[in-house]
Amino acid sequence: MREVFQQELREVQERLVEIANLVAESIEKATTAFNQSNVSLAEEVIEDDYRIDALAVALDEHAITILARQSPVARDLRIVVSALRISASLERMGDMSTHIAQLARYRFPDKVVPKSLRPTFAEMGRLDVEIARKLAELVTTENIELAEEIRNDDDKIDALHLSVFDKVLGETWKGEAVDTVDATLASRYHERFADHAVSIAKKVQYLATGDWVPEDV
Template sequence: MREVFQQELREVQDRLVEISSLVTVAITNATTAFNESNVSLAESVIAEDHKIDALAVSLDELAINILALQQPVARDLRIVVSALRISASLERMGDLAEHIAQLARYRYPDKVVKKSLRGTFTEMGRLDVNMAKNLTVLLTNEDLALVEVIREDDDSLDELHVSVFDAVLGETWKGGAVDTVDVTLASRYHERFGDHAVAIAKKVQYLATGDWAGAAE
């Protein structure tokens, strides 16, 4: 029974990595579609999101079955409970990638943001993709050095998010109401994607060290 239980725990980790890999593909394609006004790429992100959702549901079912049948304790219990929370964050990250792609599709053939902010959103997209890639590696091998890398990228993302709001509230902003709404939503989607990545990284750090206070810093 113990061997079966350990196999199930490995399956939980493998499924988290699989979902994270799909999220990485989604945000990579979504930000490219957004910045390049690539409608076919945007539609592919939207069409593929159901796979992330289905995998998250399947993982949740596996975790609940483990809790019910194996009654894990100590670190094993933390792994299963954390997997449920990480799964939820990954699913939400997939949704945010889909939202970014939807903005690209809605505004096609035009680009979503005005020229003055395109460089900002290109950098926001780069940071999101980088965080997603590092998160997949972190979930694979628990390389805790990546936790700080993800946090630093998120700090940069937050600064860019603030700069977008400063721009649309400034006197030189020439965008109309639709432009303002699009830019505000897009910036929020990028920023929230990073927040979820940090939240997952903290949970992995906690699992590896058992120190929640250190992970929450």
């Protein structure tokens, strides 16, 4: 029975890794679609989001079954409870990717944001992709040094997010109302994607060390 239980726990981690990798793929495609006005890639992201949702639901059901049947304690309990919370955040990250892709689809063939903001969003997208890749590695390896790197990258995205607001609220902003709304929404989606990654990183750190880092996102 113990061997079966350990196999179930390994399956929990394997499913988390699978979802994390899908999220990394999703944000990479979404940011490319956003920055290049690639409608076919945007539609691919939107259509594939159901896979992330379905896997997250299946993982939650599996974790709840383990709790009910095995009554885990100590680290085993941390694994299962953390998995439930991490899967929810990964699902939300997939939603953020989808929202970014939807903006690209809605504005096609035009680009979503004015030329003056495109370098900012290109950098935000690059950082989100980098965060997603690091997160997938973190979930796989529990290398907590990656958690600190993710937090540092999140700080950079926060600064870019604030710069977008400074731009659209500034006296020199010439964008139309729709440009202001699109830029604000897109910036928020990028920022929230990174925030969820930080939240997951804290949970993995807790899983690896037993020390809880307070949530602030």
